[in-house]
Amino acid sequence: xxxxxxxxxxxxxxxxxxxxxxxxxxxxxxxxxxxxxxxxxxxxxxxxxxxxxxxxxxxxxxxxxxxxxxxxxxxxxxxxxxxxxxxxxxxxxxxxxxxxxxxxxxxxxxxxxxxxxxxxxxxxxxxxxxxxxxxxxxxxxxxxxxxxxxxxxxxxxxxxxxxxxxxxxxxxxxxxxxxxxxxxxxxxxxxxxxxxxxxxxxxxxxxxxxxxxxxxxxxxxxxxxxxxxxxxxxxxxxxxxxxxxxxxxxxxxxxxxxxxxxxxxxxxxxxxxxxxxxxxxxxxxxxxxxxxxxxxxxxxx
Amino acid sequence: xxxxxxxxxxxxxxxxxxxxxxxxxxxxxxxxxxxxxxxxxxxxxxxxxxxxxxxxxxxxxxxxxxxxxxxxxxxxxxxxxxxxxxxxxxxxxxxxxxxxxxxxxxxxxxxxxxxxxxxxxxxxxxxxxxxxxxxxxxxxxxxxxxxxxxxxxxxxxxxxxxxxxxxxxxxxxxxxxxxxxxxxxxxxxxxxxxxxxxxxxxxxxxxxxxxxxxxxxxxxxxxxxxxxxxxxxxxxxxxxxxxxxxxxxxxxxxxxxxxxxxxxxxxxxxxxxxxxxxxx
Numbered sequence: 155x156x157x158x159x160x161x162x163x164x165x166x167x168x169x170x171x172x173x174x175x176x177x178x179x180x181x182x183x184x185x186x187x188x189x190x191x192x193x194x195x196x197x198x199x200x201x202x203x204x205x206x207x208x209x210x211x212x213x214x215x216x217x218x219x220x221x222x223x224x225x226x227x228x229x230x231x232x233x234x235x236x237x238x239x240x241x242x243x244x245x246x247x248x249x250x251x252x253x254x255x256x257x258x259x260x261x262x263x264x265x266x267x268x269x270x271x272x273x274x275x276x277x278x279x280x281x282x283x284x285x286x287x288x289x290x291x292x293x294x295x296x297x298x299x300x301x302x303x304x305x306x307x308x309x310x311x312x313x314x315x316x317x318x319x320x321x322x323x324x325x326x327x328x329x330x331x332x333x334x335x336x337x338x339x340x341x342x343x344x345x346x347x348x349x350x351x352x353x354x355x356x357x358x359x360x361x362x363x364x365x366x367x368x369x370x371x372x373x374x375x376x377x378x379x380x381x382x383x384x385x386x387x388x389x390x391x392x393x394x395x396x397x398x399x400x401x402x403x404x405x406x407x408x409x410x411x412x413x414x415x416x417x418x419x420x421x422x423x424x425x426x427x428x429x430x431x432x433x434x435x436x437x438x439x440x441x442x443x444x445x446x447x448x449x450x451x452x453x454x455x
Numbered sequence: 456x457x458x459x460x461x462x463x464x465x466x467x468x469x470x471x472x473x474x475x476x477x478x479x480x481x482x483x484x485x486x487x488x489x490x491x492x493x494x495x496x497x498x499x500x501x502x503x504x505x506x507x508x509x510x511x512x513x514x515x516x517x518x519x520x521x522x523x524x525x526x527x528x529x530x531x532x533x534x535x536x537x538x539x540x541x542x543x544x545x546x547x548x549x550x551x552x553x554x555x556x557x558x559x560x561x562x563x564x565x566x567x568x569x570x571x572x573x574x575x576x577x578x579x580x581x582x583x584x585x586x587x588x589x590x591x592x593x594x595x596x597x598x599x600x601x602x603x604x605x606x607x608x609x610x611x612x613x614x615x616x617x618x619x620x621x622x623x624x625x626x627x628x629x630x631x632x633x634x635x636x637x638x639x640x641x642x643x644x645x646x647x648x649x650x651x652x653x654x655x656x657x658x659x660x661x662x663x664x665x666x667x668x669x670x671x672x673x674x675x676x677x678x679x680x681x682x683x684x685x686x687x688x689x690x691x692x693x694x695x696x697x698x699x700x701x702x703x704x705x706x707x708x709x710x711x712x713x714x715x716x717x718x719x720x721x722x723x724x725x726x727x728x729x730x731x732x733x734x735x
Binding site (some may be wrong): 403 | 578585732
């Protein structure tokens with residue numbers, strides 16, 4: 155199956171500023187792909203290049219087989235876009251804005267737009283200049299989906315949304331995935347990416363450091379293991395097991411970090427009377443640190 | 456929260472002439488501009504019309520004006536009829552400089568804020584995420600602003616004619632109409648200059664300031680061209696050379712066509728440049 159989004163050695167250089175260097179990746183149809191990286195890593199440059207706002211210095215990018223620069227109109231007809239901070243003429247109401255974009259996209263039926271606006275409690279009657287950032291973002295979200303695009307590109311989509319709306323947004327992404335829509339979203343919120351995305355691309359200083367599934371990243375990382383025995387904890391036996399580190403025993407409780415499969419640990423624990431076992435899957439945040447040695451914030455520094 | 460309507464994916468085809476939709480959007484957004492820009496200019500015109508009867512009655516003023524050098528009178532649009540006919544007086548006081556400067560300034564402001572200002576505020580990121588060619592956006596901005604300029608001219612014309620009726624001044628409707636219609640091609644020309652600059656750079660201060668600079672330089676070229684033979688050669692390069700004094704002499708369709716064609720050509724060049732550069 156042809157990818158929904160594909161880049162090949164995509165490069166954008168600015169005078170005196172870092173852009174992106176030779177990004178090659180693809181996003182499958184129906185996939186939710188997270189683009190991770192600290193501020194300034196090149197996430198927004200990549201998105202602006204995908205939308206045909208920036209002309210690639212080298213390389214190519216395609217959306218559903220259409221080159222984003224040469225066949226930009228065809229590519230954008232199939233794409234919805236939500237910027238990180240939705241900006242439009244401040245005197246315009248949400249209703250007028252949605253009318254404009256529905257017309258430009260050749261949409262006669264406004265029922266879907268209205269139902270989305272209702273769902274996100276977007277105020278379409280007041281001028282955008284009178285709305286909070288979060289409320290403007292809601293209208294931007296409706297605008298991005300008004301034509302039911304097969305590909306949706308979002309730059310920090312939940313910025314400014316309150317927690318309830320972030321929850322609603324996550325549900326919407328789930329529905330878009332179920333509907334076969336490809337979602338490409340950039341974020342520096344790892345918890346958000348972990349919840350919504352199938353795979354992530356990690357951008358560092360304009361270059362793609364890795365493209366992996368969330369499962370791969372978290373699966374490779376260390377797990378927090380806690381065992382509670384009926385008697386004194388057999389620390390010595392577990393210390394010798396492969397993958398075990400930072401072991402600490404306190405009375406009947408044993409805590410340690412585990413790399414790799416838990417088979418040996420479970421087998422060893424099975425020889426004792428065990429009251430409780432807890433193997434905590436690391437968050438993407440922890441996995442990120444384990445994989446790259448730094449948090450996103452540290453990478454940005 | 457209500458459930459969202461079931462999405463039914465359809466292959467929507469983008470608009471065929473999105474520039475018309477952009478133009479309609481601009482005219483709606485700027486629907487109060489005919490009053491905001493037309494009223495101040497119209498009020499000045501009313502004052503000029505109101506004082507004309509007393510000016511006409513003053514013989515000393517005629518003598519004073521006749522004493523001016525011919526070149527100076529020509530440079531500033533003062534003719535022998537300037538103080539003996541209302542059309543001449545309006546030409547000297549309003550339509551030689553203030554009105555064309557207002558028309559040009561409106562077009563520069565409207566096009567610069569609609570393109571470069573919108574680019575600076577991040578509005579174009581959203582607008583150009585729609586399946587439209589960039590040239591349609593620019594053409595729509597220019598066309599919408601030009602439509603509003605007609606509205607401004609009509610407000611000025613209506614106030615001028617109303618003042619003439621109130622103060623008992625004999626001003627032919629045809630003369631007023633010629634005066635205000637003549638503003639339009641000049642405004643479109645400077646709109647075209649602004650589109651060209653917006654195609655060249657994303658820096659909004661350069662676009663607005665540059666177009667205003669072209670306006671000032673062209674006016675200076677026209678004035679100097681009339682004052683000195685040394686500047687006569689470059690006078691033809693100024694848009695004001697083709698503007699004339701329609702309220703006195705009637706419309707010059709050839710000159711109007713040159714201004715319009717030049718404005719559209721500059722805008723077309725701006726569109727071509729804008730298509731190739733980075734936005735935002």
